[in-house]
Amino acid sequence: MPEPRRPNCAAGVTVVALLLAVTLATGCGSSGRRAAVPTEGSSGAADPPKAPAITAGATPDTARALPAPSSSAAVTPNGPKTRRPIPPAHPVPAAFRPAPGAPSDAQVRNELAQLDAIQRQEHQRALSAAAASLAELLPWSQEPKSGTQVSVASVFRDYxxxxxxxxxxGRDQLGVAHKTAPCGTLITLTYGGRSLTVPVIDRGPYVAGREWDLTGATADALAFPGLGQIQWSLAG
Incomplete structure (x- = not known):
């Protein structure tokens, strides 16, 4: 009588071992390759790398090492302060417009220069006319010509x-003014032991009691105080 067939235990154990190995392999692979889950608000794709900021004057090599400037950089209180311009004392109104035909600044300066020249000419004419009138009243020929005379003199410094x-x-000009003496007449002046011979260069002084008017340089050379008696004589 044939023996009954016994179940093959070795084959069953092999099948169970294979199933267990497949299960373990599947679980480890899924845990090792877990996909990244995008968060809320992200696009799911990786953001591109930001390019480094390049400052003015930096070369391409040095620009890679420079960090990007922060947009929220705070201004320190010790930083440089801008100086406010000084307002003019007489600001020109924005609505100001020169009147039609008004002269320019250059034209005004030119007219003032012409006026000054005219005034100088009139001053010389007035002096010459006054001298001519006085010459008729008191001719130079009636002045004493010999010896040393004493008269009152003053000083003029109308440079x-x-x-x-x-x-x-001029400031260094030597000379005297007299009402009627011809221009160029040489007069020797003496004061305090000092003597100086100078020409007549102007008319005056037109003050009662004064006969001579010394220039500033003449008075300084004689140490003349400015007003007083002085000795004089015709030179030569």
């Missing part, structure tokens, strides 16, 4: 003004 005998008065 830059015209002289009756020509030219303008």
């Amino acid at each position: 830059g003004l015209g002289l009756a005998c020509g030219g303008v008065l």
